[in-house]
Amino acid sequence: MLDVLRLRVLDAVARHGSVTAAARELHYSQPSVSHHLARLEAETGAKLVQRAGRGIRLTEAGRLLADRAAEILGRLDSASAELAAHTGLRAGRVRLVAFPSALGTFVPAAAVRLAREHPGLDLRLAEAEPPEALAMLRAGQADVAVTFHYGTTPPEEEEGVRLTPLFDDPSFLVTSAAVPPTGALAAHAGAKWIAGCDRCRSHLLDLCAGAGFEPSIAFTTDDYVAVQAMVAADLGVTVLPGLALSAHRHTDVTVTELSGSTRRVYAATYGTPPDPPATTALLQALHSPP
Structure with a gap:
């Protein structure tokens, strides 16, 4: 089963194009972002990122998963917002x-x-x-x-x-x-x-x-x-x-x-x-x- 936290890391890397910027957005250290990417590759059995000069870029498999991750995270965030609105301020x-x-x-x-x-x-x-x-x-x-x-x-x-x-x-x-x-x-x-x-x-x-x-x-x-x-x-x-x-x-x-x-x-x-x-x-x- 895919880990939602690691999907968020991949999504941030895909949007920013670098581990440094993704770490800044997520308030993680750079080693932590790299660790989550490595664990996600191990879980999926696919190479998701590759070196490109001093930075990184997504592989074809990485881009495919990043696109799906954006959809999944969007739905999760929407569900959370709808639930908060439904619950209101009662709790x-x-x-x-x-x-x-x-x-x-x-x-x-x-x-x-x-x-x-x-x-x-x-x-x-x-x-x-x-x-x-x-x-x-x-x-x-x-x-x-x-x-x-x-x-x-x-x-x-x-x-x-x-x-x-x-x-x-x-x-x-x-x-x-x-x-x-x-x-x-x-x-x-x-x-x-x-x-x-x-x-x-x-x-x-x-x-x-x-x-x-x-x-x-x-x-x-x-x-x-x-x-x-x-x-x-x-x-x-x-x-x-x-x-x-x-x-x-x-x-x-x-x-x-x-x-x-x-x-x-x-x-x-x-x-x-x-x-x-x-x-x-x-x-x-x-x-x-x-």
């Missing part, structure tokens, strides 16, 4: 990965709305910063990834990833309550600074550069509870997004909103539309601001 699973302060603020409220409107859905949650979350999305380990992007320019486009804007999250200067409050970054040019995740660190460096100085970064942590504890102890100053302060606010810090400094929060999905009904329902539940 099933949907997976969400999000950065920590999103999980600590608006995601639980979205989960409550989803459960109220579609009680049969099983929502699975995972935590990851945007780069890792998008990798999980592309690898098929999540259906929706909540991510963010700083600045006024659009985020970098990634093949197959679709971004739905959710809301803008303002940035705040966070200082010890013992320090006289000021909203000017330059007033803290000589202070020690605390940086967060890679994207937040880059944003901090850009803000300080715009204020005419390079910050002296003494500590780095993406734990916004620890960051505020260090600021409260007057070990440094920092910039935090509003969501982090909504999730946790230390009583001994002073926060001042930084005008014109925001990050846009997105819900990311992967693949061509339309999304499965459960994914669409989750997107709708997320689309209300915190």
Whole structure:
């Protein structure tokens, strides 16, 4: 009996004309694609691919099977879509990965709305910063990834990833309550600074550069509870997004909103539309601001 997974590999190789491109589409390693092709040849007893310079091409038998594979896979995908539409949202699973302060603020409220409107859905949650979350999305380990992007320019486009804007999250200067409050970054040019995740660190460096100085970064942590504890102890100053302060606010810090400094929060999905009904329902539940 032919293995459907290996038929998908052959179909991808036939459409792209290379193992490398097929591996990229399927999120496999190149050796894995080559292994599946070899196993398919062993199962069929036919030579399906042959070397052609630095690449490969299908043999006559390979082309015949690839054509049939495309038909079979199309029918399977159609049956899956029809079944999902028939089943609707009465059952099933949907997976969400999000950065920590999103999980600590608006995601639980979205989960409550989803459960109220579609009680049969099983929502699975995972935590990851945007780069890792998008990798999980592309690898098929999540259906929706909540991510963010700083600045006024659009985020970098990634093949197959679709971004739905959710809301803008303002940035705040966070200082010890013992320090006289000021909203000017330059007033803290000589202070020690605390940086967060890679994207937040880059944003901090850009803000300080715009204020005419390079910050002296003494500590780095993406734990916004620890960051505020260090600021409260007057070990440094920092910039935090509003969501982090909504999730946790230390009583001994002073926060001042930084005008014109925001990050846009997105819900990311992967693949061509339309999304499965459960994914669409989750997107709708997320689309209300915190």
